[in-house]
Amino acid sequence: MDVSKMLSGARLDASSRRPLYLQIAGLIGEKIKSLVLPAGTKLPPERELAVLFGVSRTTAINAYRCLEQQGLVVTRVGSGTYVEELPAGREEEGRSVPWIQLMTPFPQLPLSTVLREILEVDFSGGSISLAAGMPDPALYPVELLRQGIAGSNNGINPVDLGHISTEGYGPLRNLVARMIADRGIESTGEDVMITAGSQQGLYLIGKALLEPGDYVVVESPTFIGAHQVFSASGARILSLPVAGQFPFSLLEDYLVRYRPKLLYVIPTYHNPTGRLMPENERRDLLKLAARHRLVVLEDDPYSELYYDEKPPASLKALDDYGGVVYLSTYSKVLFPGLRTGYVVAHPALLNRMAHEKQFIDLHSNNLAQWLLCRLLESDALREHLALVRGEYKKRRDALAKALRRYCGEELSFETPRGGFYIWCRNNRPVLSGRLLQQSAGEGVSFVPGEAFYVHPPEGEKEFRLCFVTHAEKPLQEGARRLARALAGIRRTGKQRDIIVNQPVKPLI
Amino acid sequence: MDVSKMLSGARLDASSRRPLYLQIAGLIGEKIKSLVLPAGTKLPPERELAVLFGVSRTTAINAYRCLEQQGLVVTRVGSGTYVEELPAGREEEGRSVPWIQLMTPFPQLPLSTVLREILEVDFSGGSISLAAGMPDPALYPVELLRQGIAGSNNGINPVDLGHISTEGYGPLRNLVARMIADRGIESTGEDVMITAGSQQGLYLIGKALLEPGDYVVVESPTFIGAHQVFSASGARILSLPVAGQFPFSLLEDYLVRYRPKLLYVIPTYHNPTGRLMPENERRDLLKLAARHRLVVLEDDPYSELYYDEKPPASLKALDDYGGVVYLSTYSKVLFPGLRTGYVVAHPALLNRMAHEKQFIDLHSNNLAQWLLCRLLESDALREHLALVRGEYKKRRDALAKALRRYCGEELSFETPRGGFYIWCRNNRPVLSGRLLQQSAGEGVSFVPGEAFYVHPPEGEKEFRLCFVTHAEKPLQEGARRLARALAGIRRTGKQRDIIVNQPVKPLI
Incomplete structure (x- = not known):
């Protein structure tokens, strides 16, 4: 539960005669009584609460003291402030639905919650x-967007705004295949699936290939969204240190001992380390992977963003045993709000992923796909x-x-x-x-x-x-x-x- | 596996000297050898194959006979044609990845597959x-779309094209809350979550509330996408006949015996029957639901599409125990390619759904959300x-x-x-x-x-x-x-x- 985020939406009324600490206590107390903040939830430390509402630390302390007197929170010394169990009969007449208790267990990812709280400390005001x-909003191609949709030669065919196939808008799938040919990847539109960002690609691959107890190998460190989605699918994560040379013997050890279902790598301008895997390492990795029939999930959001020479060929381009699944997105090169990424993989895998995607959203949004076609047809993206x-x-x-x-x-x-x-x-x-x-x-x-x-x-x-x-x-x-x-x-x-x-x- | 769909992409070469039955056999054989069509897959009946490729039934029969001679398919009398087990060593040098065998078990929904095959028989050419x-593409508001994005007064703020909160674009959430106030639903933007169509709302609610073995009550008949997504989550489905009067005593029986996690209903212009639940039934249903703290999932895509008098108030508007989750979409009133729907529910439930959605797509596409804001601010949608x-x-x-x-x-x-x-x-x-x-x-x-x-x-x-x-x-x-x-x-x-x-x- 992201408490800070939940509270950060609330605003105090500076013009009110009600003291600020009472306003804060009222806001939090309301969320406790309505079970939005369930018993046992840890509340933000006082200093963080103070930053959240832009008040002094004393005001924050008084707000918690007030809630404590109402029996709504309890302070544990050296640990923090927690929501108390509600006494029976306190829920509005016992008639409301106890939402929190009805929900399925959620994979706890405590670290990410802690971090989100840290990161959501108010950094506004010149910070x-x-x-x-995220790319710089000042560089988003808003004008291209406007021209793409408004351009008189680019009339939208209404049929393209209806339902399209779950795998994506046909013309875009073909254009993506043509675009990645520049990166040495041989494919046709049938090998390409359009997803709601590469995040959805990760999710669908997890649905298609991972069951609780399966093993996944990831680089360490790696993109947080990937290991979270693998963990949420119940997989155990084996980590592969990526400082310095690629640890081939450790990977082989993992392959032999645990038979992992996939290896997730970001070989080109790695997130977060920026590392570029050299071509000889790429070839050696594929040799090892082929020997073990290992599925390699290559995440490649950054390879078009080179600032010196072009990067070496992608793993997908070098793949000679058909085991590389390629994932990319337009979020980093255009803007994240497009929510349009793609997966290039064996059609059998894409077919299965499409069946999962049907349940999730039928297909990705057509406007962004249509617009991307316009940008890829012209030289605008280049x-x-x-x-x-x-x-x-x-x-x-x-x-x-x-x-x-x-x-x-x-x-x-x-x-x-x-x-x-x-x-x-x-x-x-x-x-x-x-x-x-x-x-x-x-x-x-x-x-x-x-x-x-x-x-x-x-x-x-x-x-x-x-x-x-x-x-x-x-x-x-x-x-x-x-x-x-x-x-x-x-x-x-x-x-x-x-x-x-x-x-x-x-x-x- | 949707075999007809997979084959329907393939085209024969009419100008080739190669007989059509050999071309068809070649196409299917290739898919068998590459494991796209795994062993045991049932192939379309001959008459369907004939329709699929626009050939005579004899040609279709000959194609299957040819594949049988190659040992790639087997015909079981009275049952149909099936893909044979591949002899060892037949997979391209044994080096490729056996994708089909690596995939997680998929909930088989045989009926829907059969139906899709029937529905995908080629209906083009004047059919x-x-x-x-789906609404009529000729009525899609393409001009509004163009004006919305191109209009000089409606400049897009680039920041709105970056990452937004998982629950949706803030201004749209507020506008949706205002819009549904017309339907008697009291809410604020915090009670509204934007989803990729109402399909995603169903999926997220399933993730948040359903575990394998749970019970869900649905009307019978009902929207196929709903019972499929509930089934895929492992829930057992209890069905409630909805011809004539609403079967309250059967529902109460289900509630007492099985403690279902939710009831899914389409009270207004039901899909597929068109039925309109009268107001007294709505009130009686809510009384029963409140007594049992039953979560009622009200799917309401059609209530703005009334052709005589306005429909009665929605269940959500009449809900006095807080148990109704409301689901709707702009697919039916504007166009499906927007992929934008919404859920109105208790913030605790939305918060949990947002955590699931983070894994799936981070947030829904901004273009459609931004555009909807323009349409809702003006009187354009009305x-x-x-x-x-x-x-x-x-x-x-x-x-x-x-x-x-x-x-x-x-x-x-x-x-x-x-x-x-x-x-x-x-x-x-x-x-x-x-x-x-x-x-x-x-x-x-x-x-x-x-x-x-x-x-x-x-x-x-x-x-x-x-x-x-x-x-x-x-x-x-x-x-x-x-x-x-x-x-x-x-x-x-x-x-x-x-x-x-x-x-x-x-x-x-």
């Missing part, structure tokens, strides 16, 4: 977010790519230079040759979670490294900076603020915020 | 489809509704009149007061599946009744006609063709095509 992996490559290259260089200049001693990183991210490591024993808190005060944010690991606290000294969302000036300012946050921690001394392996106490 | 529940109501009323009357005129003796039906469908029943012992085959020859199609029942062959004498997809003239012609098909069956005598409860033979 610079280097956290989200021109847009050339534009953003030039711009992002400047941004990457600006951030890398500023980091070296302002945080030189404190951080290690390699300049990536493409993609969205610079992956940093604190040279001194500074935890990224701690650094994020300090950075919030300075007005800059990022994603702490542990978000990308299956087994935190791995990555506790690492963090990811996205260099494409802002122009060069804000990036430089972001690096300066980061340097100030690091200096602030140097002054206050180190502090272990994340407690690992807390002793397990018996439930009494 | 009139009264099957799909004006469009007035237009289609007038038009569909004429179509309903035209089809009803033509059916009475041409098929009067043969069919029974009631004229619906809104929605999309006329639900017919054969007065004589004619099976709808048989009638559909005969109708294909006459150039008209519909959906046979059994598609809407959880337990076929219920509905085998019923069928659904959609009266909104075509204008009055084609509707009249459709009724004439249906009359000819009925006459054709009268001449050839009755024939039982659907074999019920075939004796189970031991596997030897």
